[in-house]
Structure formats: C-alpha cells, structure tokens
Amino acid sequence: MKISEKHQDQHIEDVKNIFSSYLEKNSLRKTPERYAILEEIYNREDHFDAEALYIHMKMQNYRVSRATVYNTLELLVSCDLVTKHQFGKNLAQYEKSYGYKQHDHLICVDCGDVLEFCDPRIQQIKNMMGDILKFKVTHHSLNLYGKCNGACDKTKK
C-alpha cells in the first residue's frame, strides 16, 4: 500500500468519526445507507449533483433511494462535511469539504467548467460587513462567472 493510500484511508476514517459524533450528538441513527453515501462522496472528485450521486450508487447495485440521498446530503451539509452550491443554475451542486481549505469558484459560462481559488480578502469583507450590518455571518458564496477562452477541459452543454 502506498503512502498516499494510507493518507486516504486515514482521511476517510476521520470523516466517518466526525459524522458518527454528529449523529450521536443529535440522536440520529447510524444507518448503513448514511455511511455508504458519505463514502461514495469522499471517493468522488470535484463537484456533483444529487442525481449523479444517486445514479452512481445504483450502478454499483447499491440499494438506495433518492429520498435517502437528499436526506443524507442535508445531514452532511449540517455537519460541514459537504458544501452545497448553486452555480447559477437550478440544480444544486455538492462537494466534500473536510480537509480542504476554504475556496471560492470561477465558472465558465460557455463550458460549465469550475475552477477554484482562494483570496483572504473575502474573509475580511465577511468580518467587516458582519460588524457594520450587525449580522453574525456564518458562511458565504462567491462565484465569478466568465469565459475561459478555450482553456477549459471540455465543452459541456
């Protein structure tokens, strides 16, 4: 086993432990479906939508329903293991978020490709606006939209 795989294993164990604590603390049940969905998400790369996750689990012959997928995604968002996005379309996109540093997104309006970037100024804006407007800012969403000029990987619909 390669070191990178050991890291991966440790990583997923951490995540499962966090999820277990969350479930216990909220008196929720530890069902195999919930852990299967968590594992499926952490085995995926990039962004995905609920239907894609559901289809992929079905294709592996895992017996799961859309209702459970949506329900579990909501739980995972609540305990910060998954982040939910709306990239301008009427379709929620999700991504795993444990162990990744905070980042925002740059979306190509032509091909739908999503790039990530970090900028410390966004944190400053959050703090300042929270103070000024008397809000307790818990999270944010910053999406930049533009054209990649053919630099994107592919041309999606």
Added chain:
Amino acid sequence: MKISEKHQDQHIEDVKNIFSSYLEKNSLRKTPERYAILEEIYNREDHFDAEALYIHMKMQNYRVSRATVYNTLELLVSCDLVTKHQFGKNLAQYEKSYGYKQHDHLICVDCGDVLEFCDPRIQQIKNMMGDILKFKVTHHSLNLYGKCNGACDKTKK
C-alpha cells in the same frame, strides 16, 4: 409633480430606450407585453421572483402568460436591465439594475431578509483572479449568509 417623480419618469424613459435599442440591435420585436413587464419591474422595489411578477400583473388584469414573463426576464437580464440571483434556494430572484451601483447581498438564514452592501475589494478580486486564471470575468455573485439576531424587518417563511 414633484421633482422626485420627474426623476422617476426620466429614469423609466432611459430604461425603455435601452431596451428598445437592445431589441432593435437583436432584431427582436417591440411587443406591448415586453414593455409592460419592464415597467412593472421598474415600479417594484427590492427583489422578486417570476411568479410574484406574474401574479401581480394578473391582479392588475393584464393579460400575460408565464412563458412571456420568463422569456422577457431573460431578455432583460441579457441587456443588464435586470439581475438574476439565487439566494441559496431553488427559486430565482430578480431585481432591476439600471442606475443602481453594483452591490452584493447579505441574507438572513432565519427570516430570509436581504440586505445590500458594497465593497471595492470584490472588484480587485475579480480582476486579479481573471488575470491569474486566464478568464475574462464578466460578472459575479457574492452572498453572505448569517443571522440578523432579530434586527430584520420581519420573519418570513
């Protein structure tokens, strides 16, 4: 007539002229429905969704269909007279955008209230990230989510 009303009138004339130019330039027809929807939007304050706009026009006994409302909203977004938002829900929100300075939004997750704010740093981030990632950034969406601690106007659903 008060001066503020004159301003308002001038304002809506500007907006209609912009829309007319846009329609001409794109060989689109100047239908009464399109202008009625534009006027309705510029008479409204704050943010609204497509259904609310449709209902409000119906209540005034204006004969218009949802299809036309959606179609026209898209045209108005294309010529920058209207801005479309997704405040975390699966329901598009719109607002008039001519003559208003660029701003972003702070949304209360409890009551749904929306506040607006401006910060020049967001423009800097757009410019810098566009350069670094070789994107031509055309627009953006920055939403801060948090709790108003009862300072919001009302507690919406």
Added chain:
DNA sequence: TTGTGTGCAAAAGCTTTGCATGTTG
C-alpha cells in the same frame, strides 16, 4: 419493542416547451 429511517412512488414547485393563434415589421 419502539420510533426513526428507508424505499418507492406520487406530488410539489419552478421553469421550459409545443402548438395554434395573434401581431410586428
């Protein structure tokens, strides 16, 4: 054992589409 979670299918909610009709250029 008890009540929460699940699967399934139907329903709900927003948006788009097809088609016949009306109207702009």
Added chain:
DNA sequence: CAACATGCAAAGCTTTTGCACACAA
C-alpha cells in the same frame, strides 16, 4: 404576409412528501 411572439396547458426536472415496511437503539 411571413416570421416571430404570445397564451395556454402540458411536460420536464429537481426536490419533497406520504405511507408501509425495516431496522437501529
């Protein structure tokens, strides 16, 4: 008058809900 826009209703898509059954605690 020809092409495009409209109204209406139906269809499409994503997400939620209701209900009977399964299973975690």
